[in-house]
Amino acid sequence: MSYSSEGFPLTAGVSPRVQVVETTDSTNADVVRHVVDAPHEWPHLSLLLTTDQRAGRGRLDRTWVTPPGTALAVSVVIDASAIPAAARGWVPLLAGAAMTRAIAAQLAGTVHTAALKWPNDVLLDGGKVCGILAEVVPGHPDVVVIGAGVNTRMPRADLPVDTATSFAAAGLTCEEDRLLADYLAALDEQLTAIVAAGGDAAASGVLAEVEALCSTLGSDVAVSLPDGQTLWGRAQRIDADGRLVVVQDGEYESVVSAGDVVHVRARPVVS
Numbered sequence: 001m002s003y004s005s006e007g008f009p010l011t012a013g014v015s016p017r018v019q020v021v022e023t024t025d026s027t028n029a030d031v032v033r034h035v036v037d038a039p040h041e042w043p044h045l046s047l048l049l050t051t052d053q054r055a056g057r058g059r060l061d062r063t064w065v066t067p068p069g070t071a072l073a074v075s076v077v078i079d080a081s082a083i084p085a086a087a088r089g090w091v092p093l094l095a096g097a098a099m100t101r102a103i104a105a106q107l108a109g110t111v112h113t114a115a116l117k118w119p120n121d122v123l124l125d126g127g128k129v130c131g132i133l134a135e136v137v138p139g140h141p142d143v144v145v146i147g148a149g150v151n152t153r154m155p156r157a158d159l160p161v162d163t164a165t166s167f168a169a170a171g172l173t174c175e176e177d178r179l180l181a182d183y184l185a186a187l188d189e190q191l192t193a194i195v196a197a198g199g200d201a202a203a204s205g206v207l208a209e210v211e212a213l214c215s216t217l218g219s220d221v222a223v224s225l226p227d228g229q230t231l232w233g234r235a236q237r238i239d240a241d242g243r244l245v246v247v248q249d250g251e252y253e254s255v256v257s258a259g260d261v262v263h264v265r266a267r268p269v270v271s
Contacts, residue, residue: 007177009177016043016045018046018049019047021049025054026147027049027147028075028147030075031048032145035140044079044188046076047075047077047180047184049075050073051068051071051072052069066158071152071153072149073147073148074180076095076146076148078091078144078145080142080144082195083195084198086241088144089241093210095132095146097209099132100114100213102179103122103150105178105182110172112172114129115214116210116216117261117263118214118235118238119244120132124167126165128164132146132147132149152166193206194206200240201241202240207238207240216244217235217236219263220232220233220264223259224260226258233248234246236253
């Protein structure tokens with residue numbers, strides 16, 4: 001079932017198409033299918049959203065289910081045709097940075113904080129409040145769908161893991177329309193900047209912005225790599241390709257392009 005975007009006037013002021021559905025298995029899967037079927041009906045910054053997603057997907061093909069009405073799931077269409085292919089790896093990071101900015105705006109005047117955890121998780125007071133998944137549409141290599149799931153009204157008892165949080169768990173109320181409008185505006189601003197700079201993240205200012213928002217930098221981290229190994233070290237910086245540079249033993253640099261990052265206090269000692 002679909003219904004109008006009447007409840008999201010601010011979002012509709014930024015997006016050319018706001019489609020709200022009462023429930024769905026996956027907003028990303030829906031939008032990918034819609035773009036394949038009718039690409040011209042889903043231009044840049046079009047989106048589909050729901051507060052009842054039954055089979056959400058994350059990185060590494062993880063799935064999750066949230067109680068109806070407790071989280072906001074949204075998938076946005078991005079026209080990446082003007083972004084050089086070598087720079088498109090920045091798109092998910094830009095989405096994370098844009099959502100971090102949007103959530104931070106919700107926290108203005110409070111003691112709460114928002115930060116980015118590389119590559120694109122958003123933290124509220126150190127707990128994960130939003131996850132992001134970007135995927136290229138099959139048969140449309142210049143179109144990227146970015147899905148985001150924000151824990152809005154989820155009670156603490158319903159949080160899936162102890163490292164997660166929600167607006168409600170923090171004693172906050174999320175203004176969903178304002179959140180989405182701010183997210184889209186920030187995302188489009190950063191995409192426009194990187195296009196204008198010919199894909200150069202440093203020259204566009206995008207690299208500096210992402211680094212400024214990223215609490216991973218300067219933290220001791222354990223990175224679970226795709227091959228099953230764990231990399232321990234201190235996250236030092238983000239390179240020109242959006243990869244995380246981790247320094248081991250204060251000397252050796254390792255570059256991470258994919259992996260699950262955990263912020264740790266210190267590396268455990270093995271006797």
